[in-house]
Amino acid sequence: MTDTRWDVAPGDLPAIPASERKASSGLLVYTTGLLLAVILTVTSFWVANTTVIWAPGVPAGLAVLAIAQMGVHLVFFLHITTGPDSTNNVLALAFGVLIVFLVLVGSLVIMANLNENMAHGEMMNVQMQR
Amino acid sequence: MNIAVELDDISQSELLNVSEAGPAPKRIVAGFGFWIFLLSDIVMFSALFATYAVLAKATAGGPTGAQLFDLRNVAIETAILLLSSYSCGLMSLAVDSRHHLGTAIAAAVTFLLGAAFLMLELREFQGMIALGAAPQRSAFLSAFFTLVGCHGLHVAIGLGWLVLMMVQLSIRGYQPVVVRRLHCFSLFWHALDIIWVLIFTIVYLMGVLP
Numbered sequence: 179m180t181d182t183r184w185d186v187a188p189g190d191l192p193a194i195p196a197s198e199r200k201a202s203s204g205l206l207v208y209t210t211g212l213l214l215a216v217i218l219t220v221t222s223f224w225v226a227n228t229t230v231i232w233a234p235g236v237p238a239g240l241a242v243l244a245i246a247q248m249g250v251h252l253v254f255f256l257h258i259t260t261g262p263d264s265t266n267n268v269l270a271l272a273f274g275v276l277i278v279f280l281v282l283v284g285s286l287v288i289m290a291n292l293n294e295n296m297a298h299g300e301m302m303n304v305q306m307q308r
Numbered sequence: 309m310n311i312a313v314e315l316d317d318i319s320q321s322e323l324l325n326v327s328e329a330g331p332a333p334k335r336i337v338a339g340f341g342f343w344i345f346l347l348s349d350i351v352m353f354s355a356l357f358a359t360y361a362v363l364a365k366a367t368a369g370g371p372t373g374a375q376l377f378d379l380r381n382v383a384i385e386t387a388i389l390l391l392s393s394y395s396c397g398l399m400s401l402a403v404d405s406r407h408h409l410g411t412a413i414a415a416a417v418t419f420l421l422g423a424a425f426l427m428l429e430l431r432e433f434q435g436m437i438a439l440g441a442a443p444q445r446s447a448f449l450s451a452f453f454t455l456v457g458c459h460g461l462h463v464a465i466g467l468g469w470l471v472l473m474m475v476q477l478s479i480r481g482y483q484p485v486v487v488r489r490l491h492c493f494s495l496f497w498h499a500l501d502i503i504w505v506l507i508f509t510i511v512y513l514m515g516v517l518p
Binding site for chain 2: 204205208209211212215216219222223225226227233236237240241243244247248251252255256263266267270271273274277278281282284285286289
């Protein structure tokens, strides 16, 4: 179980006292996170500027990279883990993701539908004003 | 049969231990409470993101994102904020091991990088407003300034909080309550970086796509 020394909730103290812990273990976690985040960020900027990728697929690629980077930040920086002390945090996170999903998708679907039904009107059609 | 009974006993005794352990330690409760606040903040940002996504094309004949956004500036801002998040992580490591000098240096680096990010963002806003792309120009620009400005406001509040925590740390030392607050601050700072990931992807990178 020595590998799970970072299995603690956000804001929680490490399970092993600082005096008995190797100074490098926490540093390794943060540095791994930084490297992964840098790789994902650079890839995002590359994907947005390149012509190698099929253009209609670029937004989906960017979305995947962003979600991956959010996962990296959650695990390596915020220390959201599957540890017992973190159960409540994970449940709260799941609920938060549900609400965010409802707000985003609900707004976009409703407004897109509204625009479609008003496609012949000249006013109120915010998405068609160019 | 015996094995089954034994397994049953084990699980029962474990349950008993859990219920006898009492409430969770304060540091876990505080972390959980702050995590709830962060999630509610993220829900608020999701409303701003939804607004922006709906209004992104409503430029009312004014300048579009592709004309206004400077991706090099955004890349620099992203790098600065990411490094600031990293140094904030190093600060919480230094706090855990009660390393005074390390804490001070990491906090100073975090503050300077955060301030540099804020300065770049304000300069970008200034440049846009000078070009006539002020918030009142179009619905797209109103949504843009609200979303990105709200993130900038959070960064500014975080900088003030960091200064406050350094003052508290110098006066009260590593008391449990101060250490808890420092950990809450690092959670806040990392969460701001998560929101920035969404901003640079949805607003800037997707905004300049043809």
